[in-house]
Amino acid sequence: MQDKILFIEDLGFESPPGMISNYLYKMKQNGVFEKIKGIWIGNYEHESGIALEQIVIDTLENINIPIIKSDNFGHGLLKTVIPIGTKVRIETSNKAKIELIEGCVI
Numbered sequence: 001m002q003d004k005i006l007f008i009e010d011l012g013f014e015s016p017p018g019m020i021s022n023y024l025y026k027m028k029q030n031g032v033f034e035k036i037k038g039i040w041i042g043n044y045e046h047e048s049g050i051a052l053e054q055i056v057i058d059t060l061e062n063i064n065i066p067i068i069k070s071d072n073f074g075h076g077l078l079k080t081v082i083p084i085g086t087k088v089r090i091e092t093s094n095k096a097k098i099e100l101i102e103g104c105v106i
Contacts, residue, residue: 001032001035001036002035002036003035003036003037004035004036004037005036005037005038005039005040005088005090005098006032006036006038006039006040007040007042007073007082008039008040008041008042008044008052008056009041009042009043009044009052009073009074009075010043010044010052010074010075011044011045011075012044012045012046012047013046013047016046016048017046017048017050017055020044020052020055020059021055021058021059024055024056024059024060025059028059028060033060033063033065036065037065037066037090038065038066038067038068038090039056039063039065039066039067039068040067040068040069040070040073040090040098041053041056041067041068041069041070042070042071042072042073042074042076043071043073043074043075043076044074052069053067053069066090066091066092067092068090068092068096068097068098069096083100083104083105086100086102086103086104087100087101087102088100088101088102089101
């Protein structure tokens with residue numbers, strides 16, 4: 001997990017907020033958030049209305065890595081291709097975005 005971006009998305013009816021929080025807390029206990037360079041949050045809808053980004057913030061508290069949210073990956077209608085293994089930059093200072101800094105298609 002060293003220097004990687006963690007993708008998080010799930011189906012709310014399969015994984016309620018408490019379960020997601022438990023998964024994140026276990027990763028926190030295992031030092032995952034000290035190794036990764038950022039978090040990309042995708043789709044998540046739960047009947048309670050709680051947002052996945054709120055679960056992340058509440059569980060991880062004072063996390064000091066960039067977090068970006070988009071609804072175009074996961075189980076929703078909108079989908080995007082995510083090139084796994086390609087170097088990227090997460091920009092959060094102005095407009096949140098992920099920028100490819102390395103070619104991913106040959």
